[in-house]
Amino acid sequence: xxxxxxxxxxxxxxxxxxxxxxxxxxxxxxxxxxxxxxxxxxxxxxxxxxxxxxxxxxxxxxxxxxxxxxxxxxxxxxxxxxxxxxxxxxxxxxxxxxxxxxxxxxxxxxxxxxxxxxxxxxxxxxxxxxxxxxxxxxxxxxxxxxxxxxxxxxxxxxxxxxxxxxxxxxxxxxxxxxxxxxxxxxxxxxxxxxxxxxxxxxxxxxxxxxxxxxxxxxxxxxxxxxxxxxxxxxxxxxxxxxxxxxxxxxxxxxxxxxxxxxxxxxxxxxxxxxxxxxxxxxxxxxxxxxxxxxxxxxxxxxxxxxxxxxxxxxxxxxxxxxxxxxxxxxxxxxxxxxxxxx
Amino acid sequence: xxxxxxxxxxxxxxxxxxxxxxxxxxxxxxxxxxxxxxxxxxxxxxxxxxxxxxxxxxxxxxxxxxxxxxxxxxxxxxxxxxxxxxxxxxxxxxxxxxxxxxxxxxxxxxxxxxxxxxxxxxxxxx
Numbered sequence: 001x002x003x004x005x006x007x008x009x010x011x012x013x014x015x016x017x018x019x020x021x022x023x024x025x026x027x028x029x030x031x032x033x034x035x036x037x038x039x040x041x042x043x044x045x046x047x048x049x050x051x052x053x054x055x056x057x058x059x060x061x062x063x064x065x066x067x068x069x070x071x072x073x074x075x076x077x078x079x080x081x082x083x084x085x086x087x088x089x090x091x092x093x094x095x096x097x098x099x100x101x102x103x104x105x106x107x108x109x110x111x112x113x114x115x116x117x118x119x120x121x122x123x124x125x126x127x128x129x130x131x132x133x134x135x136x137x138x139x140x141x142x143x144x145x146x147x148x149x150x151x152x153x154x155x156x157x158x159x160x161x162x163x164x165x166x167x168x169x170x171x172x173x174x175x176x177x178x179x180x181x182x183x184x185x186x187x188x189x190x191x192x193x194x195x196x197x198x199x200x201x202x203x204x205x206x207x208x209x210x211x212x213x214x215x216x217x218x219x220x221x222x223x224x225x226x227x228x229x230x231x232x233x234x235x236x237x238x239x240x241x242x243x244x245x246x247x248x249x250x251x252x253x254x255x256x257x258x259x260x261x262x263x264x265x266x267x268x269x270x271x272x273x274x275x276x277x278x279x280x281x282x283x284x285x286x287x288x289x290x291x292x293x294x295x296x297x298x299x300x301x302x303x304x305x306x307x308x309x310x311x312x313x314x315x316x317x318x319x320x321x322x323x324x325x326x327x328x329x330x331x332x333x334x335x336x337x338x339x340x341x342x
Numbered sequence: 343x344x345x346x347x348x349x350x351x352x353x354x355x356x357x358x359x360x361x362x363x364x365x366x367x368x369x370x371x372x373x374x375x376x377x378x379x380x381x382x383x384x385x386x387x388x389x390x391x392x393x394x395x396x397x398x399x400x401x402x403x404x405x406x407x408x409x410x411x412x413x414x415x416x417x418x419x420x421x422x423x424x425x426x427x428x429x430x431x432x433x434x435x436x437x438x439x440x441x442x443x444x445x446x447x448x449x450x451x452x453x454x455x456x457x458x459x460x461x462x463x464x465x466x467x468x
Contacts, residue, residue, distance in 0.1 A: 048401045121400070127467040130437050162434045185439055190431040214439065250435040252409065252467050253400060 002107060007033045007082075008318045010102050010112035012089045015043020017288030017303030018118035019072040024311035026079030027327075027335055030318050033112070034081055035104055037088040037123040042069035047124055047251060058301055068300075078340045084108060088123050090257050098283025098317055114314045117270060117279075117286040118303070121253035129160070129247050131218055140223035141244045146173070154178045156241060158228055160215055161248035167191035169246060170199055174208050181209040181240055183230055211238070215245070258290070266292055276313035277306045283317050285310045363456040367394045367412075370464035379451045385460065386410040386447035396462035403447040408435040409466040412449075414442040415459035422449060422458070438463060 009025055011018045014036035022032050040046055045054075045065030053062050063071070087106035092115060095101045102110040126144035128134065134142060146152070146169055157177045159170050162184040168191075174180045182199065189196045202208045213232035220226035227241045255268050263270045263279055269292035270279055277285050287310055288303035296302070315324050329335045336342030362378040365388050369375070379388035389397035389410070398409035405428055414422045419442040425433060429448045433439060446460065 044401075048406045049404050052404050052406070127435065127437075130465040185434065186430075188430070190434060214437075249437070249467065250408070252407070 002109070004101075004109045004111050005033065006111045007031055008112065009033075009114045009116055009314060010035065010100070010110050011116045011118055012036075012102075013043060013118035013120055013288070013290075014038070014041040014083060014085070015118060015120050015288065016045055016068055016072055016300050017120070017307055018043070018116070019069070019076055020304045021116055021118060021287060021307035021310065022076040022079055022081045023072075024308045025314060026076065026081075027329070027338060028311055028315045028318075028324070029338070030311065030314060032079075032081050032116075033084065033110060035084045035087050035089050035102075035108075035110075037086065037125070039086050041073060041083065041085075042066070043120050044253075045069050054300070056299065056301065078338060088256065092257075092261050092284075094281060094284075098281075100283065113318050114283045114285065116307075116310060116314075117258065117284070117290055118288045118307075119256075119258060120289045122255040122258065122268075122290070123253070124251040125254045125256070126247075127249040127252045129215065129249060131215060134218060136223040137218055137220070137225055137245070138223075141220070141225040142218075143244065143246050144248075146246070149173065149176065152177055152244060155243040157181070158183060158215075158240065158242040158245040159248070160184070160245065162186070162189045162191065163248060163250070164191040164195065165248040166246075167195040167199055169248070170208070171195060171202075174202055178243075179209070181211060181242070183211045183213060183215060185212070185214055186233075187212050209240075211240070213238075215247075218245070269296075272306075275309065277310040278313055283314075285314065363451050363453060363458065365451070365455070366457075366459045367392075367397075368459065368461045369394070369396050370462060381451055381453060383451050384447050385412065385449040385451060385455075385458070386445075388451065389446060389462075394462065396464070396466065397446060398466040399447060405429055405432055405445060405448055408432045408445060410446040411436045411439075411463055411466060412444055412446045412460040413440045413463065414444055414449075415461065416442060418455075418458050418460075421454055435467070437465065437467060 008030045009032045011032050011034045014034045025032050049065040051064055087104040090105050091103035093101045100112050100115045152173050153176045157180045159166050160183045170182050203210045211230050213230040215228050216231045217229035227239050229237050229239050231237050270286035272286050272291045274293045277287050279286055287306035289298045327335050333342045365379045367375040375394050377388050377392040386399050400409045401407035429445050
């Protein structure tokens with residue numbers, strides 16, 4: 001097991017609200033680590049609307065999800081946050097007053113004086129196809145991610161989907177698979193044109209198969225796939241023998257482990273005090289879309305406000321002996337030094 | 343001024359009828375929701391405002407999540423029309439598609455759609 005990472009604050013979720021919390025904490029000399037299941041910052045802004053305009057950020061008439069994420073990253077850069085991407089926080093345990101031990105599915109352990117849950121609508125997880133009886137196959141022979149390519153060597157593989165994930169894994173796994181079949185609902189692919197061309201060339205030279213249709217049935221005992229049925233557009237059903245299936249239908253938000261953390265959830269949201277955005281557990285905060293209180297609006301701007309007040313309370317846990325003097329970035333040379341502009 | 347005059351002279355019920363279209367959602371389990379949808383809004387918005395729970399609309403109408411899938415009733419498919427290429431790309435991330443499947447956030451409610459019937463799937467991918 002790896003060494004425990006000690007930090008003032010651990011933020012769960014690196015969406016806009018988690019990112020801005022770094023800024024508000026940083027002004028108060030509080031260091032933060034962030035954990036996010038995505039492979040990059042931005043949360044929903046990165047995953048759901050990277051190119052869509054946002055019109056309700058105060059002072060910014062129009063910005064895209066990507067643009068906002070980039071601006072926030074620039075804004076918090078002086079505070080040197082540490083990011084842990086591609087990992088999901090799975091365990092949260094109170095071990096002090098306050099002190100928390102937090103574990104991730106990547107095997108990391110943190111000890112943080114405060115924990116801030118900024119997990120939005122939950123964690124982004126792969127969409128699972130609603131194929132009858134798929135559950136026993138999941139993790140055994142139906143996989144939503146490729147952890148080790150070698151696990152698929154000399155196997156008969158079925159990849160499902162038409163985006164970049166499906167195409168990239170088709171191109172990467174085709175050379176080591178015994179036989180690879182790509183299944184997509186239509187003969188058009190939204191993935192990168194170069195990948196589409198490479199895939200089509202492999203099909204044309206007989207090195208892999210392409211089927212246009214939808215997977216309807218799975219066969220095989222004890223979670224081990226042996227064959228799948230594919231229904232084509234004209235209604236004909238064909239059966240292919242396979243050892244493993246990799247469906248790529250994008251991501252969806254699931255509340256995930258937060259549900260198990262004893263937070264008195266109200267309709268899957270975390271109730272908080274509106275003066276501090278603290279949960280019923282001292283030192284454990286919830287900001288952004290994942291919290292609830294009378295009058296709550298799921299707006300990015302509300303999450304920013306919540307982060308600012310959270311930081312004020314967190315200061316008392318991180319520096320119990322210090323007195324907090326409220327200062328403005330416009331006039332305080334002390335704050336300006338922290339921002340690297342004085 | 344002339345607008346105001348029109349409003350005063352137009353009979354009320356007809357005016358209301360013009361502002362909304364009747365849309366019927368038939369859920370997977372047979373539950374029927376007949377709702378009045380505002381002209382100019384989307385079929386997804388009509389579902390959300392009227393508690394059609396089988397429409398999830400995770401992204402809030404941005405055509406980026408494919409969790410507001412509906413199967414347009416065969417009788418209405420032609421009037422509703424086909425998806426745009428952007429929507430077609432997102433349909434790739436939905437399940438159990440039929441030839442008449444659409445994302446309801448991309449169907450604008452118009453007068454022509456008064457009486458529209460859509461069927462909602464059992465599962466939206468979450």
